[in-house]
Amino acid sequence: MEKKIFNKFLKERGQRVTKERAVILQKTFSYHGHFDPESLYLRIRETGLKASRASVYRTLNLLCECGLIERVTKTERGTLYEHTFGHGHHDHMLCIGCGSIIEFYSEDLERLQDNLCRKQDFKGVTHTLEIRGYCKRCQKNKK
Amino acid sequence: MEKKIFNKFLKERGQRVTKERAVILQKTFSYHGHFDPESLYLRIRETGLKASRASVYRTLNLLCECGLIERVTKTERGTLYEHTFGHGHHDHMLCIGCGSIIEFYSEDLERLQDNLCRKQDFKGVTHTLEIRGYCKRCQKNKK
DNA sequence: TTGAAATTGAGAATCAATCTCAAATATGGA
DNA sequence: TCCATATTTGAGATTGATTCTCAATTTCAA
Ligand SMILES: [Mn+2]
Ligand SMILES: [Mn+2]
Ligand SMILES: [Zn+2]
Ligand SMILES: [Zn+2]
Numbered sequence: 001m002e003k004k005i006f007n008k009f010l011k012e013r014g015q016r017v018t019k020e021r022a023v024i025l026q027k028t029f030s031y032h033g034h035f036d037p038e039s040l041y042l043r044i045r046e047t048g049l050k051a052s053r054a055s056v057y058r059t060l061n062l063l064c065e066c067g068l069i070e071r072v073t074k075t076e077r078g079t080l081y082e083h084t085f086g087h088g089h090h091d092h093m094l095c096i097g098c099g100s101i102i103e104f105y106s107e108d109l110e111r112l113q114d115n116l117c118r119k120q121d122f123k124g125v126t127h128t129l130e131i132r133g134y135c136k137r138c139q140k141n142k143k
Numbered sequence: 144m145e146k147k148i149f150n151k152f153l154k155e156r157g158q159r160v161t162k163e164r165a166v167i168l169q170k171t172f173s174y175h176g177h178f179d180p181e182s183l184y185l186r187i188r189e190t191g192l193k194a195s196r197a198s199v200y201r202t203l204n205l206l207c208e209c210g211l212i213e214r215v216t217k218t219e220r221g222t223l224y225e226h227t228f229g230h231g232h233h234d235h236m237l238c239i240g241c242g243s244i245i246e247f248y249s250e251d252l253e254r255l256q257d258n259l260c261r262k263q264d265f266k267g268v269t270h271t272l273e274i275r276g277y278c279k280r281c282q283k284n285k286k
Numbered sequence: 287t288t289g290a291a292a293t294t295g296a297g298a299a300t301c302a303a304t305c306t307c308a309a310a311t312a313t314g315g316a
Numbered sequence: 317t318c319c320a321t322a323t324t325t326g327a328g329a330t331t332g333a334t335t336c337t338c339a340a341t342t343t344c345a346a
Contacts, residue, residue, distance in 0.1 A: 016292055016343050037333085052295040057334060074217040076303080078333055093265045102263055109259070112252055113274060120245050121279040122236045129272045131256060136264040159312050159323055180302085195326040200303060219334080221302055 002029055002068055002085050009066040020051040024059040025068075034072050034080045034101065073130060091129040097138030145172055145211055145228050152209040163194040167202040168211075177215050177223045177244065216273055234272040240281030 006025055007017050027044050028035075041056045051059075060081060063069040072080040072092065091109070093102040109129070117124040134142070149168055150160050170187050171178075184199045194202075203224060206212040215223040215235060234252070236245040252272070260267040277285070 014292090018293065018343070020294070050295095054295060054297095054335080055293085058293090093260065093263060093267070095265075096268065102265060104259060104263060106255070106259055109252075109255055112249070112255060113272075116247060116249055116252070117236070117274060117276065120236060120247060121282075122238075122245060122274070122276055123282055124236070124274045124276040125239065126276070127272065127274040129256075129270065131260060131265070131267045131270040133260065133265055133267040133269070139264075139266055157323090161312070161324065163325070193326095197304080197326060197328095198324085201324090 002083075005085070006063070006066060006068060010062075015062075020055045021059050021062075023049045023051050024056055025063065028060070028063060028069060028081075029083055029086075031083070034082045036078050036080055038078070070126065071128075073128070091131075093131045093133065093135075095135040095138055096132055097134050097141070100135050102135065145226075148228070149206070149209060149211060153205075158205075163198045164202050164205070166192045166194050167199055168206065171203075171206065171212060171224075172226055172229075174226070177225050179221050179223055181221070213269070214271075216271070234274075236274045236276065236278075238278040238281055239275055240277050240284070243278050243280075245278065 003022070003025060006021070010017055010021070023044060024040070027040055027047070027049070030043070031040070037053075037056050037060055040060075041051070041053050044051050044056070060069065063083075064071060064081075068085045069081050069083045072082050073094070074080075088105060089110075090103045090105040093104065095101070113124065113127060146165070146168060149164070153160055153164070166187060167183070170183055170190070170192070173186070174183070180196075180199050180203055183203075184194070184196050187194050187199070203212065206226075207214060207224075211228045212224050212226045215225050216237070217223075231248060232253075233246045233248040236247065238244070256267065256270060
């Protein structure tokens with residue numbers, strides 16, 4: 001399914017459907033959570049498949065443009081991605097203490113953002129809401 | 144005022160109040176909008192003052208920890224900062240077309256986030272909401 | 287099957303940010 | 317004021333994620 005979408009996207013832009021892009025797409029969707037480009041690259045090599053780092057980065061950018069995946073966050077240790085196709089859109093709470101990530105979704109929040117955009121004559125396309133703080137466990141440990 | 148706060152922060156951590164830190168703090172607050180470390184560094188040199196790049200980066204991190212400034216966004220071309228002390232908290236809309244940034248604040252949005260955190264037993268400390276899309280002007284130009 | 291155009295990959299390049307460590311400095315006490 | 321010492325500074329090196337280069341390979345419409 002995601003393969004159909006990606007290939008269609010490529011065709012429309014006069015770009016080509018290659019083995020490497022197929023491999024990268026497939027392995028991207030083998031992740032159920034967040035992942036970074038380097039570990040995706042290693043996962044590809046582990047399975048005996050082939051695609052270079054350069055192609056991994058290039059293809060991740062294409063997959064973002066195409067809307068199948070999203071950048072979750074850009075930390076000092078690189079970028080985290082996740083696929084959005086199949087998973088609904090959601091936002092993240094990041095624990096400063098232990099690094100754990102809570103995913104959440106709120107219809108109210110989405111609606112409110114739409115209203116705010118309208119108020120500014122801004123046409124929202126995507127957004128990232130990242131709430132940093134302390135998860136339940138880390139709050140306890142502090143005491 | 145911000146100087147008082149910063150010095151108190153340093154003292155509490157057993158860190159020292161140095162000329163370089165004072166210069167960097169002062170020039171940081173000479174910006175009324177967003178800025179990046181390199182241009183802050185250049186602005187310092189232009190005025191004949193001195194502080195190395197290393198100290199600029201180190202001090203910006205301290206100022207973040209201390210809460211006087213915040214990271215606005217981490218782009219491919221580096222990190223943008225702004226001071227929060229004196230300015231109220233706000234979030235950003237980023238135009239994909241022209242790079243312009245709209246600042247906005249919504250009491251409803253803040254309240255809603257608090258509720259969402261409570262629901263997850265998460266203790267929110269800071270957050271970043273970045274809405275990417277097209278500003279008024281870029282919407283027109285597209286047609 | 288062909289050929290123009292797109293893509294790939296190994297390694298080089300880029301560049302923000304951090305690190306190194308000897309020299310300089312801040313600070314609390316004598 | 318002077319001292320002892322822990323902290324900070326800065327020039328340049330280093331790191332590390334990401335992008336770039338470009339010759340060789342591959343795609344795909346005709
Ligand atoms: Mn997620
Ligand atoms: Mn701002
Ligand atoms: Zn935690
Ligand atoms: Zn614009």
